[in-house]
Amino acid sequence: MSTKSSEVVDQAARGTARNRRTSSIGQFSLGDNASPSLSTMVPTDAQIRSSQHRQRALSNSDRPGAPSATDNFKKLGSIERMWMVYREAAYRKTWVTPLIMMLLPLLAFALSKDKSPSNPIYPFLFPSYKIMPVGEGSAVMYGKGKKDFCFVAYYTIVFSFVREFFMQQIFEPLAKWCGLTKPGKIKRFMEQTYSIMYYGIMSPWGLYIMRHMPLWYFETRPMYEHYPHKSHELDFKLYYLLQAAFWTQQSVVLFLQLEKPRKDFKELVFHHIVTIALIFCSYRFHFTWIGLAVYITMDVSDLFLATSKTLNYLNHPMTGPFFLCFMGVWIYSRHYLNLQILWSVATEFRTVGDFTLNWETQQYKCWISQYITFALLFALQAVNVYWLFLVLRVGYRIVFLEIRKDDRSDDEDEDEPEPEKDEVVRKARAIGIDRSSTNVDETKKAI
Structure with a gap:
């Protein structure tokens, strides 16, 4: 967040700007991948x-x-x-604080003589509950426990640093290098390119893990035949806990409302609540194989969504064709595959494998877990149907009406000065006025 005098006048000029509707392809409100962040916040007058x-x-x-x-x-x-x-420094570079918080445990662990799992810092940095192989050729497995919360908490901070650093130091200059000048589009470009980076890593990683499991390709019976899944190989556990850390970081910033809420804010909050509940319940009660399949369907569709939006911000000629491709991926992953999983919970959950509650053996596949799992997945599907409606509406306007605009209320460029205010800003910059007023008329008088 810059605090130069010209940008203060920018803030004043934007204070009375009208909400203009300039959204186009890819700018429909699908908030689950338009992740909120500190670096795209608009500073208040007091902060300036x-x-x-x-x-x-x-x-x-x-x-x-x-x-x-x-x-x-x-x-x-x-x-x-x-x-x-x-x-x-923390005001101008929002990655400074999470960087310090991230480095302190690393420094303490590096200076410590004890590098074993008994070190109290160890669970924050490394996965816990390592299980040595019992026979020749067996893989090293990892169990579950309370220390996993420490791992998720620390890497929530790591994701906060990575996100803010990449947005400010890499993606913002990249946006300007690509020719974007409007503040609204630069902010959205920063968000979506970060989403491309994250989902571009997690999507193939998730598919790679599934490829080496009986789940490939989205087979549902193994989810229940091999239950309970009380231990996992290292890559599976890392993947699952890092996903939990990512969604925790997203949810914390979202619930604190550190960014202006968008049109689908309520649906977005509901989506995050359901997602966090699914992550916790699936991990705690050993339904992680179901969770892996759901993760992949969400990540792949979000990767195509973020790419579609980014192409739109760049006015790329492939925006329209890629949007139609994204529609196909979204419907296939978020609905066809997810509905298959939902149907398996309604049918195979009870009939495949043991179906009884036993706390001592950690056997939780029973009638109540079936209802809870179905309810959470159904709630997630309900939000996806709402977003599908927005996707199809934009697609209909593109194909049949040749309209590349959406009527969402909070468009991407709502914070951009209008022509009159552009002139005010230009004159104010020319004479070096430094004001924190939010009234453009007062700025005019000062000029």
Whole structure:
């Protein structure tokens, strides 16, 4: 988040901007992959003023007539000065705080003499509950337990750093290099390119894991024949826990509303609640093979969705054809495959394998788990049907009406200045006005 004077005027000019509807292909509201993040937040006037005060103090310069921030800074002790430096760095670079939080446990573990699993920091950095092979040729397996929460918590912070760093240091410059100039499109481009990076890694990884399991290709009977799944190989456990960390990071930022809610905010919150419930219940009660299949259907469809949106922001000639390709992938993965899984829960869940509740043997495949699993997957499917309606509506307008606009209320460029405000911003920049007012008329008078 930049705090230069010209951008302060930008903020003022945007304060009274009308909501304009300029969405096109790929900009329909499918919030489950339009992941909220700190780096795309719009700073408040109070944050901008505080940042300006810190910058004047840190640069040892004050403008004529402005409060002497430099004199106040000189009076501060070393700790207060360090705190001010950190606050300004964290304000301008939102990846600084998660970087520090990520490095502290690594540093503590590196300095520790004990590198074994008995080290209290070990569960945060590495998967726990390693089970040595019992026979020749057997694979090393990993069990489950409370320490897995430590792993998920730490890598939630790691994902926060990775997301903010890539968005600000790589994807924002990339957006500008690609010719994007409007703030709204730059922010959405940053979000979607990060989604492409994440889902581009997790989709093939999930398919690779499934390829080496009896589940290939989306076979449902093995989900119940081999139950309970109390232990997994290392790649499976890492995949599952990293997915949990990713969705936890998404949910925390979403529920704190650190970004302006979009049109489908309620559906998005509901989707995240259901997803987190599915992750926890499937892991705790050993239905992870079902979870793996659901993960893959979501990741593959989200990869195509993010790519479709990114092509649209770039006005690429393949936007239309790729959108139609995305429609096919979405319907196949989010509905055809998911409905197959849902149908298997309704039928094979009871008839294939043991069907009894036994807490001692951790056998949880019974009538109540069947109802809970079906209810959660059905709820997820209900949200997907709503988003499918939006997808089909855009597709209908493209094919039959040749309209490349969507009527969603919160469009991608709503924070962009209108022509009149562009002129105000240009003149204000020319004479170096630095204001935090949100009223464009006041900015005009100052000019």
